Amino acid sequence: MLWDPQTAAEVVPRLLRGLAVTGQVTLLATILALCVGLALAVASRMPSFLVRKLAHGFMEATRRTPLLIQLFFAFYVLPEVGLRLDAVVCGVLVLGLHVGCYMAEVYRAGIDGVSRGQWEAARALNYSMYRQWTEVVLPQAIPPMIPALGNYLILMFKESALLSAIAVLDLMGEARVFSNESYRYVEPMTLVGVFYLAISSSSAIAIRYLEYRISGSRKLS
Numbered sequence: 001m002l003w004d005p006q007t008a009a010e011v012v013p014r015l016l017r018g019l020a021v022t023g024q025v026t027l028l029a030t031i032l033a034l035c036v037g038l039a040l041a042v043a044s045r046m047p048s049f050l051v052r053k054l055a056h057g058f059m060e061a062t063r064r065t066p067l068l069i070q071l072f073f074a075f076y077v078l079p080e081v082g083l084r085l086d087a088v089v090c091g092v093l094v095l096g097l098h099v100g101c102y103m104a105e106v107y108r109a110g111i112d113g114v115s116r117g118q119w120e121a122a123r124a125l126n127y128s129m130y131r132q133w134t135e136v137v138l139p140q141a142i143p144p145m146i147p148a149l150g151n152y153l154i155l156m157f158k159e160s161a162l163l164s165a166i167a168v169l170d171l172m173g174e175a176r177v178f179s180n181e182s183y184r185y186v187e188p189m190t191l192v193g194v195f196y197l198a199i200s201s202s203s204a205i206a207i208r209y210l211e212y213r214i215s216g217s218r219k220l221s
Contacts, residue, residue: 018174032096037103110141
């Protein structure tokens, strides 16, 4: 029998347990990515040539290497030099840093969308650099970024499946373990695909709705 209902029923509780881990990893990695992306976007606009080059170099190196290689390097290579990380911690850090480098471009586009006059007005009022960013630039730049940042959240949720390669028992990890134990692949892999599709699709709908609300409020203003 290609599809065994009993096997499907057995694997669902394990997939739900793995889904909880996937959710935790995605949430923590998202928080990290948002912070990293903002820090890199700000650093790339700093007056210091060295700071700008370091930020640019880190983003380029991260974007131009596969996420899976980065995961393997952090989990298998770093212990060779005495830095051993828990698999989940390693996954959160690598995933957050990786996606954060892409989010930096979203922040950059949003910041560039703030008119030059706003910057000049803040400087004319003798605002400190901190006040310029927190009171003038970011409040105007962030709302238009939200849909794009939401799309990266969906990407991060899907890319988290790679964490099973470093023994994280997330949604994909639980499916792989069950398949190796039972020699059944149809049910766990099909159900994993359904989980990812359902959550990604519902998240995409929510993001489109949010984008519609934001664009509507901007037109009214």
